Amino acid sequence: MGDMTEDSAEFIDRVRVLRDEVLATAEHGDRDPPGAEVFEALLRALQIGGDSLASGLDLGLHDAVTRRLAWGDSEEVLLADAEMVFDRIMTATERAFREPADRMVIVEAATQVAVTVARVVSLAAVQRAARDRAARLREEMAQRQLKDVIGKQRASLMRLEYETRTDQE
Amino acid sequence: MTTQPPLDGRTVSTGGLRVAGDSHVGKVRTTNEDAMVVEPERNLYAVFDGMGGANAGDVASQTARDAISSYVAHRRGMDPKSLLEQALQHGCHAVFSASQANRDHAGMGTTAVACMIVDNTRAIVAHVGDSRAYLLRNGRLQALTRDHTIVEELVDKGLLSLDEAERHPYKNVLSRNLGARPETRVDVVEIELRPGDRMLLCSDGLYGYASAEAIQYLLGSGDAPEHVARDLIELALRGGGGDNVSAIVIEAPPAPPTSTQVVRTSGALAWWQRRQRFLQIARERGLTRNPIVRGLDAEEALDLVALSLCQAIFHDLEKSTGVNVWTFAQNLAGGWFERGGEWAPLRGMIDILGMSARSVVDEIRAADPPLGFLIDVAVSRALVVAELALGGLLAERLRHIDGELIALHGAMQETIDVLPPLEETTNSGEFVEQQTIPFMRPDRVMTNPGGVSPETISAIEKVLTIARARTPPRAEAVKQILTALQAISSDDGGHFSSAVLAAREIYGVRTVDDSGIMPLFDALDQARIMTASSVHQISATDVVKAKALRAISFAHQRLVSAVTGLVLEAVSPFADRLRDAQALTVQLRDQVSGTERKRADLEKKFAETIDQSLPWEKRGETEW
Numbered sequence: 001m002g003d004m005t006e007d008s009a010e011f012i013d014r015v016r017v018l019r020d021e022v023l024a025t026a027e028h029g030d031r032d033p034p035g036a037e038v039f040e041a042l043l044r045a046l047q048i049g050g051d052s053l054a055s056g057l058d059l060g061l062h063d064a065v066t067r068r069l070a071w072g073d074s075e076e077v078l079l080a081d082a083e084m085v086f087d088r089i090m091t092a093t094e095r096a097f098r099e100p101a102d103r104m105v106i107v108e109a110a111t112q113v114a115v116t117v118a119r120v121v122s123l124a125a126v127q128r129a130a131r132d133r134a135a136r137l138r139e140e141m142a143q144r145q146l147k148d149v150i151g152k153q154r155a156s157l158m159r160l161e162y163e164t165r166t167d168q169e
Numbered sequence: 170m171t172t173q174p175p176l177d178g179r180t181v182s183t184g185g186l187r188v189a190g191d192s193h194v195g196k197v198r199t200t201n202e203d204a205m206v207v208e209p210e211r212n213l214y215a216v217f218d219g220m221g222g223a224n225a226g227d228v229a230s231q232t233a234r235d236a237i238s239s240y241v242a243h244r245r246g247m248d249p250k251s252l253l254e255q256a257l258q259h260g261c262h263a264v265f266s267a268s269q270a271n272r273d274h275a276g277m278g279t280t281a282v283a284c285m286i287v288d289n290t291r292a293i294v295a296h297v298g299d300s301r302a303y304l305l306r307n308g309r310l311q312a313l314t315r316d317h318t319i320v321e322e323l324v325d326k327g328l329l330s331l332d333e334a335e336r337h338p339y340k341n342v343l344s345r346n347l348g349a350r351p352e353t354r355v356d357v358v359e360i361e362l363r364p365g366d367r368m369l370l371c372s373d374g375l376y377g378y379a380s381a382e383a384i385q386y387l388l389g390s391g392d393a394p395e396h397v398a399r400d401l402i403e404l405a406l407r408g409g410g411g412d413n414v415s416a417i418v419i420e421a422p423p424a425p426p427t428s429t430q431v432v433r434t435s436g437a438l439a440w441w442q443r444r445q446r447f448l449q450i451a452r453e454r455g456l457t458r459n460p461i462v463r464g465l466d467a468e469e470a471l472d473l474v475a476l477s478l479c480q481a482i483f484h485d486l487e488k489s490t491g492v493n494v495w496t497f498a499q500n501l502a503g504g505w506f507e508r509g510g511e512w513a514p515l516r517g518m519i520d521i522l523g524m525s526a527r528s529v530v531d532e533i534r535a536a537d538p539p540l541g542f543l544i545d546v547a548v549s550r551a552l553v554v555a556e557l558a559l560g561g562l563l564a565e566r567l568r569h570i571d572g573e574l575i576a577l578h579g580a581m582q583e584t585i586d587v588l589p590p591l592e593e594t595t596n597s598g599e600f601v602e603q604q605t606i607p608f609m610r611p612d613r614v615m616t617n618p619g620g621v622s623p624e625t626i627s628a629i630e631k632v633l634t635i636a637r638a639r640t641p642p643r644a645e646a647v648k649q650i651l652t653a654l655q656a657i658s659s660d661d662g663g664h665f666s667s668a669v670l671a672a673r674e675i676y677g678v679r680t681v682d683d684s685g686i687m688p689l690f691d692a693l694d695q696a697r698i699m700t701a702s703s704v705h706q707i708s709a710t711d712v713v714k715a716k717a718l719r720a721i722s723f724a725h726q727r728l729v730s731a732v733t734g735l736v737l738e739a740v741s742p743f744a745d746r747l748r749d750a751q752a753l754t755v756q757l758r759d760q761v762s763g764t765e766r767k768r769a770d771l772e773k774k775f776a777e778t779i780d781q782s783l784p785w786e787k788r789g790e791t792e793w
Contacts, residue, residue, distance in 0.1 A: 075733075075737050076737060079730060079733055079734070079737075082730075083726065083730055086726050090719065090722070090723065094719075099711075100710075100711035100712050100714065100715035101711055101715075103715045103719070104704070104711075104714065104715050104718050107715075107718050107719055107722045108701045108718070108722070110722065110726075111697055111701070111722040111725050111726060112697065114725070114726040114729055114730075115690065115693055115694050115697055115725070115729050118690065118693075118729040118730065118732070118733040119687075119690040119694070121733055121737075122686055122690060122732075122733050122736040122737075123683070123686075123687070125736055125737050125740045126681060126682060126683060126686050126736065126740060128740065128743075128744070129681050129682075129739075129740035129743040129744075130682065132740075132743040132744050132746070132747040133743055133747075135747050135750075135751075136743070136746055136747045136750045139747070139750035139751055139753070139754050140750060142754050142757075143750070143753055143754050143757055146754065146757035146758060146760075146761055147757065149761050150757065150760055150761055150764060153761065153764040153765065153768060154764065156768055157764065157767060157768050157771060160768065160771040160772060160775060161771060163775060164771060164774055164775045164778060167775065167778045167779065167782075
């Protein structure tokens, strides 16, 4: 990021201007608008510039997605937000940037971010599935123990009932 | 025995081999000292050029001719090569003996070039002296013999150059002949005879007065051998005719016609000759009652449909193509469908025509089985072509219907979307709207106003072709994704359904863990990188490039979303199963605590019972 030229900084500023339009911030007041993490990731991808074609994981995006999942948003919602932001970026870019070369840079970065979001969401979903699978195994072990306990309790009850009856007689 | 040469130049034919010979005294000489053997029954052909004064030349050539002919006639079963060589030796001995017996004939001799054809596939050529044999194959003339002259032998030994040989005063003096000695050396060559080959046996009176080019031209003219032989003699006479001229032209049998040629000629003719029968069978099978020709006279219907097909098959047989039948079937079916016709009558019509054609073929086959077999294959091919044309037309119709259905479905979904929620219009509180996953809705319209222009589609194709070419051979998933991207990005309707379908194919069957899912996203990322870099390599304006990239990026995003949707779909059962397991555990825990309470009650009751049985002062101290 430190290598950013003046031109690229200016270009990123022009993209940043689209934030309100893309995220519809006016509708959400003080709250962070949905999909903000995607837009931020887009700006980061543009800052990296020449390396934007490279495949890789954006840790900032990963953290943001994980945080939203932890707050209770579902993967489906995250994905829908990302898709909405992507669509709006494409529309806004068509309108705001006249030069085809500029549009192409943004489109490339937006696609990269879209793939990354999908990857992070899928990764999170798969990890959740792994946790669920492990939790289910633990549940099943607990169920076996509980069934053992229930068996012992039943034997104990039968003995007590028998002894009580005998003593009363 | 004397064999008279057919000096009238008539062509004789045997087993497909055509032969003609002609001889002329020339313009200078008074006697013809040349002699010829043309014996098709023994496949023996020869030219002799006698020499020696006082009529001895013709005696020598005729003696040799008779001796050789007789020798061959009486020796059957010998190896042809040895037979011909020994026959010439026998002729040599006969001429020598005759010259020794008569002082007037002393010193006479003759040249000889003889050819024996074996099975019409081989030619054995033997020669002594300067009479020659030529072969014309594929338009090229080549000499099969080498003159036995002193000059020629000096050239062979390197003692004379070719230029010197041309100017040498003894260039026509023979080094070998039949009759100078009791025995001579005979040169024998054997060649394979190919269909269409022509051979020429001639005396020096021909090639000495006619150029090789002119001989080649006449021999390759394609005229009958008798005309060629006559023309060659004429040629030598026009060249001066200073010597006796003799020429025998042998033409190898032509190649047997191929099955294609048979079908093109006699097959097509046999089919066309039975056209009335074809029409009759078609009429009997009910062609004139078919709804397709409703409103037409029977004759008109037969002419329009059956005769047209008959003609189409005839022309296709003639030219070994299928284009006429294809066009016929397309016109028939296309016209019918355009009129709103149904499939069944068309199928019926094609069946009637097919069965009529088969009946005609069967009749041809009964009359001429080999030809019938070839016609059967050719007509079957024509009928298959007709079926293929119909299939193509049906596929086209299906595509149209498919497109209309998708458009209809899209319009229906849009209508449903703008309708007020169902809860507001009905009083039923039981209805629960299923949650709709936005990216899984196949009818979602892309943000792609104006659709994709043909220019952009062309650019997309170029980009993805370059990307595919750059993809490593084993990266099958990447190739699959690139193919899917082409379909999705070129989808003019802008619907998302193609992305969902493609995603399902790409997802396939895989385990729900990192090793199963992550390669999928690696491939998607790889495809993205490939397309993004390939877009800069196509030759197009920046505007078109930008549009192509935009369309591909949309497609990529949709595909990625759909794939992620499938991943989420795949992981959802894990959460459900966990919830079920947790519910069961809670149930079991409740059961354990219930049983525990019951046991505690029983123990308390048991303690009370025991307590009652104790003395008064001990009561109340029993623990439970």
